[in-house]
Amino acid sequence: MKLFLRISVFALLILLPTLNVVAQEPVTIEWWTVASEEFDEAVQRALVDQFNAEHTDIQVNMTLLPSDGYDERMQTTLGAGQGAPDVALFWNTNWYPQALDLTALIEADPDIDPEMYLPGFWNTRVVFNDQIIGLPLGVGANFVMYNKDMFDAAGVAYPEPDWTPEDYIAKVAELANPDARIWGGDRPRGPYRAIWYNMGARLYSDDSTTTEGYLNSAESVAAYQWLWDLVATNGTPTPADLEVLGTEGTGPVDLFLADRLAMATLNQGHMQNAIAANKRFGIVPEPQVPGNTRHVNAWSLTVSVWKGTEHPEEAYEWLSYWAGPVGQQFLMENGNLIPSIPSVLENWEAADTDYGQAFLSVLELEQVAAWDNKHPCKGTVLRAVSDAWDLVMLGEIERDAIQAMLDGLVPAADAALEECVGRLGG
Amino acid sequence: MSQSKRLTVADIQQMSSASAKRFRAKKWARYFAAYAVMTAIAIVFMIPLLWMFSTSLKSRSEIFAWPPSWIPEQPIWSNYAEAFNKYPLGRFMVNSFVLVLGNTMGELVAVPIIAYGFARLNFPFKRVLFVLMLSTMMIPGQIKLIPLYSIYNQLKLTNTYVPLILPSFFGNPFFIFLMVQYIRTIPRDLDEAARIDGAGTWTILYRIVLPLCKPVLAVMIVFTFLWVWNDFLQPLIYLSDFYTYPISVGLAFFQGRYSVEWNMFMAATLVSILPVLVLYFFAQRHLIGGIASLGLKG
Amino acid sequence: MVIARWRTASPNARREAVEGYVSLIPWMIGFLAFTIIPIGVSIYVSLTQWTGMEPPRWIGFNNYVRMFTNDPLFWQALKVTLGFVALSLPLKLVLGLGLALLLNLKIPGMNFFRTVFYIPAVISGVAVSLMWMWLLQPDTGVVNTMLYFAGIEGPQWFWDPDWALPSVALMSIWKVGGSAIIYLAGLQNIPAHLYEAAEIDGAGAWARFWRITLPLLTPTLFFQLIIEMIDSFKVFTEAFVITHGGPLKATYFYLLYFYEEAFQNFNLGYASALALVLTVIILLTTIFVNYTSKRWVYYESE
Structure with missing residues (x-):
């Protein structure tokens, strides 16, 4: 019996390390x-x-x-x-x-x-x-990519890093040739992104209590009016063009690569496409109203x-x-x-x-995400006010009526904000 | 007068040949009209497809040139080869085929039995159960995604084809409904006659009713093929091994995060629909027939 | 009552009932295991607030109350969807039948045409949507170019609030070859001797259609009506890929709203409530159609 025990212990001692190895199968x-x-x-x-x-x-x-x-x-x-x-x-x-x-x-x-x-x-x-x-x-980041060949052909000066929204519209008008379906620049893909922030517009208050004085602030009205002016140049692709010809959702990179769009708000993935296609292009941040903080959607x-x-x-x-x-x-x-x-x-x-x-x-600019992350209800509120964007894009509203339209959307926006904050907080 | 009443064999032959001529002329006029209409509609139906084909042969910059062209300057047939080199599309299609086979088997086993029960047998609560069955079609599928995933995950069946095939063995409500409607149009005399001859319920189903349902079985096979081939969400949720993906998921890889390679995407899409069309081309002759031809013989 | 009837039933009727239930076994298993549980979970979730990330919070019927009393998007989505059903359903039913009648002609070469008309039903997903965006492009699209040569100024299609919904309907009509197949199968069930008898009676093609084809096809029509209705209520992909519900929410379909709530806003409680309400709406419509069917659907066997 003793012998048996000894042998057992001995066997165990020998076996233990191997057992250990078995237990250490890779995770x-x-x-x-x-x-x-x-x-x-x-x-x-x-x-x-x-x-x-x-x-x-x-x-x-x-x-x-x-x-x-x-x-x-x-x-x-x-x-x-x-x-x-x-x-x-x-x-x-x-x-x-x-x-x-x-x-x-x-x-x-x-x-x-x-x-x-x-x-x-x-x-x-x-x-x-x-x-x-x-x-x-x-x-990753959004920036304005410009096609140097198209700028040279039209004799337009390249954009400078400190350019303004008005500069953008002026260049679009100069570069565009609507009859040949050649466009000066694209339209932003939605409100309250970098360029809206650069104009000082915010969707609602920092404490997420109201859109009054934000959605319909002078800055917001100016931003929507800027979009209205941009549409009025006839130098931008229409929403139909953008969705059909650009690969919608990611930016009109294909229109840009086909030499039909001189300036477009694109990202580093598109930049790889342009390098691969041997395009001569330059990069500037999105335009900004002097004195405001410049933002980037990154x-x-x-x-x-x-x-x-x-x-x-x-x-x-x-x-x-x-x-x-x-x-x-x-x-x-x-x-x-x-x-x-x-x-x-x-x-x-x-x-x-x-x-x-x-x-x-x-990459060093202030990020849009800094505000957006703290305000998870932005998307919900934007959906409630999407008509404002559609009306301006479709050209179905007078420039002077924009203030009244935004004022009118405040109650619906506030309701959406309240519902969302009740659910998510912030 | 009396002379004219007595028709000779020759008269009859002559008359019938004249009427046959008229009949044939009328028939060809009708054929011609039918062909004209069909060709016109066919052209309209084909335009989008031709555009896809043209896109698949263009370079990326030509796709977005203006004015748009229908015929590529220089057709790039290598787009097709490149699409196949980029991802194992052949493998994906084989996987899809396996799923199609499994689902077809399931539907063929389950649907006739269930449909026959609803169409021919009487039992309490039949109407309620029928509406209940139909109602499962009305629920948006996405709502069931999370609970179903939990069930299959607990059964350790994720990353297998089981969640993608098993449901077909419970009968698809669409096909059950379709077959119920079809069986209800088959006269009961045939069943009764067989029953008097001593045939049981299941014998009647498999010997009498099912052979008459050939068109509807053909529809089932064609639609199962189509739906399984195109289903994206289910395989996406359940499969993890790249080499088990079906073609529907495989095609999605041509959409990058920032841009889409349209020419290759269109090439791959066109190739991927070929098996469905080939199957349909051969299945369609079974769509024609059924009781209509039986009536002719009777 | 049922039990009383059961007691008085003949042995034959009893055997038939047992066989009836036996025939339903496959469906019953699937229903109990893979439908009842998910639906039960959905009902529970619809009574909570749930992001999918943290435990659900019970809020009773609040989701439903909000939907009916305080949610303009719900009503917009419902309005748009009902409008789409009303617009596309009759078109799909009539055109599908017309196409099937053409394809049922016994003339040479029909196999080719049947395949051609079926092609649109085969392609799915993003490729189709992109193709239609190209075709209906207002300036350069094929459709407007052809209209231009016909002296008509084409509309802005997807990009006009008034035309966006008809454009989506047009897309679904293009796929009508799929439903034509089902009509085609139904047509095979009409005995040829009826036509022969009618022809002898001197009935023209039109009369034969109204007196024989249509009445005998009502079971298939009934099927198509219900199936296409369910399908139309669940329209989603076109809006998701092409219009994103716009412009001016003209194509803000019910399932698009549902999807945004479930997969973009992570508002799974509300999304579940939305889905269940849609199910009930479709169910009630189906029961109504089913109720009227006794008046107009003709079954050879009954």
Whole structure:
């Protein structure tokens, strides 16, 4: 009996390490992403293969989803509270409550420091309820892209970075040739974006209590009147043109590339298209009324760990690899990502070009998101006042009637605001 | 007078050949009118498609040139090859085909039984149950997304084809309704005769009723193929492995985050509808027939 | 009452009832497992405020009260959707039948035409919507160019508040080849000897259509009416891709509102309430149509 016990103990001692090995099967991390102009399928697969090779204890499983449909899939799984990925793009601010608080993990991580990211993007994209809920992957921004060939052909001076909304209209009128379907510039894609903010207009009060004195302020009226003037030049593509000929929703890049639109509010993804098409183009920020703060509509892809993950540490390991210096460097060199980490951004191949410089300076402007993130009811209120935009775009309202129209929309806007604040707060 | 009353065989032959001539002339006039109308409508119906085809052969800048052209300056046939190189479209189509087979099987097993019950058998609460069945069609599908996902996830069936095929074995209300209406137009005499011969309910269904339902079964197959082929949301929600995606999801990859490669997107779309059309071309002769031809024989 | 009838029923009737229920088993399983539970969940969610991200908050019937008393968008969406149903449903029914009658002609080469008319029903999604945006482009689109040569100044189609809804209806009519197939199947069920008898009686083509084809096709018509109605109520993609509900909310369809609430505003409680109200509206309409059907639908077997 004693002998048997000894043998057993001995056997156990021998077996224990092997048992341990069995228990240490690699952890699988589910990762959801999309393919885009900045990182296509092959580049991301290469990155994840590199990570998996370096980490024997973690294996990342990539799921590539179409960007059209990504929201529905995320919303379904997050809403069901199950089946969501360990690591994913949390590009919608509404998903933030389902993102894991990474503050402690980041503090303990010697390789990641909040200071190493561009501050504007850090503040607007990954801080939620005083928690760090993700890391910002890459940067994106809207700016006015102009076609140098078309400017030269029309003998019009290139726009300067400190130009005004009036300059924009003047150039549109000079550049356009409506008979040949050649347009001077595009129309903004909606109200209360960067150019509205540059004119000092806001949709409602900072404390989210009323639209009175905001929606119908002198600045808002001026912004809508500016749009009215722009439409009246006949130098912009009509809404029909914009939707048909531009790839609507993302900006009329194809119209721009076809030399039929001299100026367009586009983004860095479109910039890649223009570089690939060998276009001569320049970049300026959106125009601004002198004295106001200049704004930019900018974003960064927030990548987060889902709250329901079973392996938060391993998930963070992959997350910080992907959106940290290593991953962003890799995606920049092998894809078209423009990193959100200045020390990596220094090596951007376009950093010394004119357009690269212009793009980098746009990134330093005040972000529209700074206000918008604090006011989640903006979309709901905008929907309630969409008629104002439609009427001006259709040219179905007199310029002088704009003030009265906005005054008239205040009650409906206030009702929408009140309902939304009651639901979401803020 | 009396002479004329007595028709000879030759007279009859002559007369019938004259009337046959007139009849044939009339028939050809009608054919011609029918062809003219059909061709006119066909052209109108084809215009959008021709535009898609033309776009698929253009360069990206030519798509947006003005004035727009119908015939590409230099047709770029390689757009098709490039679309196939970019994503495994062939693989996606095979996956779609597997889903179609599974769903077709499910519908063919379930729908006739359920439809026969509703159309021919009497039982308490039939009308209520029928309306209840119809009402499941009225609920916007998106509302069921989250609860259904939870169910399948708890059964560990996500990232399999089960959530995409299993429902067909419970019968699609659209097809059930369609078949119920069809069976109700088949005279009951046939059933009764078989019953007197000692046939049971299920024998009547499979031996008498189902063979007469060929047109409606053909419609079922054609529509199942079409819907499964085009369904985007369900596979999007349930599948995770890239190489298991069906073609509907695959096509969405041509829409980037910032722009769409229209020429390749159109090329891929056109290729993706070919299998559906081929199937339809062969299925349609089964659409014609059924009891109409039976009446002819009777 | 049912039990009493059951007791007095003949053995044959009892056996038939049992067989009836047996035949419904596949549907019952699906209904209980995959419909009842989601609907139950939706009803519960509709009584809460829920973003999908945090636990739902019970608010009783507030969502429904707000919908009917204090939500102009709900009424706008309902108005637009009903208008679309009223506009497109009769057109689709009549044109689908007309096309099916043409395709039912027994002449050579018909296989080709049947396939051509079916093509539009096959393509779906974004490609179709984009194609229509091109065709109906006010300045350069094919349709207005042709109208121009005919001496007509074409409308602004999707981009005119008055024409946006008819434009969407036009798109759905283009797909009428799909429903023509169902008519075609229905036409096969009309015995040929009836036509022969009518021809001998000297009935012309028009009379044969009204006296034979149409009455015997009423079961199919009834089916099409209900199916197309449900479909029209659920119109969504065109508005989602092309018009975004505009201009001036002229195409703000009910399901577009539902989608915005569910997937853009994360207002799942309200979205569920919207979906359930739509279901009830369609259901009541169907029950009404079903009720009238006794007067005009003719079944050979009954």
